[in-house]
Amino acid sequence: MFRNFKTRISLWYTVLFSIILLVTLLLSYKIIGYQLKREIRSNLEAKTALVKRTLQGEYEEITEEHSEDETHKYAEKNIKEDNSEGISLLSSGHAGHRDKSIFNMIRLVTESADNNYAVFVFSGDNLTYITPKYSRLLGHISHLKSYSTPLQELDIEGVPFVVSKIKQPKFTIYLGYEMSALKSLEGRLRDIFLVIFPVSLLLSILCGMLVTQKTMDVIERIDSTAKSITSSNLSKRIAVPKGDDEISRLIGTLNSMIDRLESSFVQAKQFSQDAAHEIRTPLTIIRGEIEELIGKEGVDDRSILTLENVLEEVQYLSSISERLLMIHNMDTRNIKYHFEKINLSELMKEIYQDVQVLSMDKNISVELKVEEDITLDGSKELLSRLLWNLADNAVKYNKPGGSLWMQLSKQRNHINITISDTGIGIPEAEISKIFNRFYRVDKSRSRELGGSGLGLSICKWIAELHGGVIKVNSEEGIGSEFTIIL
């Protein structure tokens, strides 16, 4: 699950983003609620202080704003209105004119700002005044008296209030502020956040995917270029985007790594080519001197035998240097081989004759099945080397008294060459590697049989040079079958 790096990154991004979003929304919800409530409380506290001061006979300060007459008029008008609604309890006799004006002051103070203020006045246990707007709460406010804290939040008949208490010798006044607006604001805020959250989350997922996609595009581009760079194609580089950012620096680093790789590859190749060239002259000399010595009169048989052995090793060294150069030619691809029309059927027969001779020692029966006159444009030198290498292996790795089959056939546009044996076979795990350079299945045995680990990689190259492929089927202990399709 989530093997894909892109999905993983998007997922991480989304999870982190949603956590941040959730925390932010919750915090702002809480802070907004808290701030509003604090403002309400401080307003209420200010009003309470004002009312207290008024009650202590300092209301002259206030009346500076309203003339006595106006205040009276206002109060009477309101009381009248109150009376007309039949709610005010102020007319119950024992409230004097001064008291009346105090109540009016309280109303003025509280109701002038906004109409969320409620005033409840108790005289002893009796409610003597209630703000007309809240008269419906008449029967439900008796429990107010049990609170003693300066500011108290409470519900009265489902209406949220914050209430302050002002104690006077004659009265107890409760100033209340209705918080329904705040509660409904909080509710709206919650609703908005509940919409914002999933929408933002969805957007963040999309953005996350977009951003990772863009990043991955860059990485995938680097990856595909890097993939196309192989040992034979090291001159290629990843295109560096404009600017100096992390990506272009990464590409720069990769490119300089490929530079180093290429230069060491070139050096290695150059070295093997130079080495192969360099050893040729000494090999020529050794060979010439030995041949001359053997031809001389008076050299005893034992020395001749020794010299002959040395000569064989010189020849082995020469063939290795030749193969190394051939490998070099494979890589550089700048060699144009001379292609001509070749009668593959005749070539197979020639090889067959040689293989017959070769297989006599091990008493291997060789069978040839060729269709006549199959021709092909190719290099005779290379094709005979290809066929010879395969047939030679089929003899070398065969059991004594085994069989070897050589087949050549044409099917439509394809030429099929099959060389199969009853040899030791190739272990399954090794099959994919046998065409690799310097790869030998059985290292100790292979050298004994004259193998350098280059034969099959050369075969593969020759087949490919002629636009073909080489395949192998093999079972350990039963035999191998090499097929070339041209």
Added chain:
Amino acid sequence: MKILLIEDEKKVSGFIKRGLENERYIVETANDGLVGLEMGCHPTIDLIILDLMLPGIDGLTVLRKLREAEVHTPVLILTAKDSIDDRIHGLNLGADDYMVKPFSFGELLARVRALLRRSSQQNSMIATVKDLRVNLMTHEVFRDELPIELTAKEYALLEFFINNADRAVNRISIAEHVWQYDFDPGTNFVDVYINRLRKKINDSVENKLIHTVRGYGYILKTK
């Protein structure tokens, strides 16, 4: 016959010179390109063996200048490089044959003789060894005037012997000359082919042409 050997590697030129002198050729040597070019222009030279990597001027330049100077002496190129491009380039410039180091002396001698024969015209195109007659142009082979059918490889083998007449040649040289592909010297490959050739040319015990040199190889004796 006078052969000019242009080769800077003294040890290489040493054994080639000695070998060719053993075969009664007169050999002159040059150690660098310029000297070689000068000596190569001399009309008494019958064949030039030219190494490509030379101090002074390189072998291909020597060859080009020789041909520009209308010197048509056959040239056999020796080189440590075996890129096909070089080979084609050399042959295009007018080289007559090409040999890649390391080579066997037998192979060199065979090619030298083939080149000298080609340039000294028709009369030597027919080689005779006792009662064996080989037309080196048409590849026809007769023994006691009876035509003998040989496969391409058998003919190549016989020709190699004729060009190395009276000289022992080892199996490796024979195999390299006749078969281009990698050869495992441990097998009796060459012996089998030589026996076949012997049978075909009626090489009986009393009148033997191809003799075995024990532990080494074979020799074609003309006397």
